[in-house]
Amino acid sequence: MTVAVSPDACPALVLNADYRPLSYYPLSLWAWQDAIKAIFLDRVNVLSRYDRTVHSPSFEMRLPSVVCLKTYVKPSRNPAFTRFNVFLRDRFSCQYCGARDDLTFDHVIPRSRGGQTTWENVVAACSPCNLRKGGQMPDDCGMRPTQEPFQPSVHDLHRNGRAFPPNYLHDSWLDYLYWDSELEP
Structure with a gap:
């Protein structure tokens, strides 16, 4: 990009x-x-x-x-929690398959299961991976992010x-x- x-x-x-x-x-x-x-x-x-x-x-x-x-x-000291900054933290690549196109973000622990929209629970994901994971927990679908989500520093x-x-x-x-x-x- x-x-x-x-x-x-x-x-x-x-x-x-x-x-x-x-x-x-x-x-x-x-x-x-x-x-x-x-x-x-x-x-x-x-x-x-x-x-x-x-x-x-x-x-x-x-x-x-x-x-x-x-x-x-x-x-x-703390960057704003924005979609762009999540993508930048994750180097503009899907944290499940590495794709760089059609990015969105995914809640690692789905909101339907109590997951929050925070740095520690949101990762960049391509649309196909996001759809495949759906509302499942990472271990249930075998989809763990390559990097655990974290709050980045500037x-x-x-x-x-x-x-x-x-x-x-x-x-x-x-x-x-x-x-x-x-x-x-």
Whole structure:
């Protein structure tokens, strides 16, 4: 799964005040118009620019490609329990068969049997597996998730998000992404 980013749109990579991306998936990007507005409101520092410019009758500016917030935004400790974040935690694959298409989510312990809609009981599942499992308990149908469901940290989601880079990464972004990756000897 990739996030569609058009190089023609000249998006700006947005870094927190500690020079880390606000998020990896989706990658923290602003439209060039929002980046310029933030520059004029003195909310960001420009770290890198595109070769393209915008201008008015009395002003010209190269479009920013990387901006850094001047004020640190404290990341949430606990990510929101959303369908997208469940899929991201489970790496966009069915936890029963590994398929990546037609994803939905499944209650490991069915709601009809007292299962709750929580991080610890919901997994990504393809529609065929979800239908096959139905309202059965995992042991009754022989369908155990490959990974026990758990509440992920923001770090867990960022780590998983780095496995799904957008379809476009501008050269100027590379110094700020994957900074915690192992370096080649």
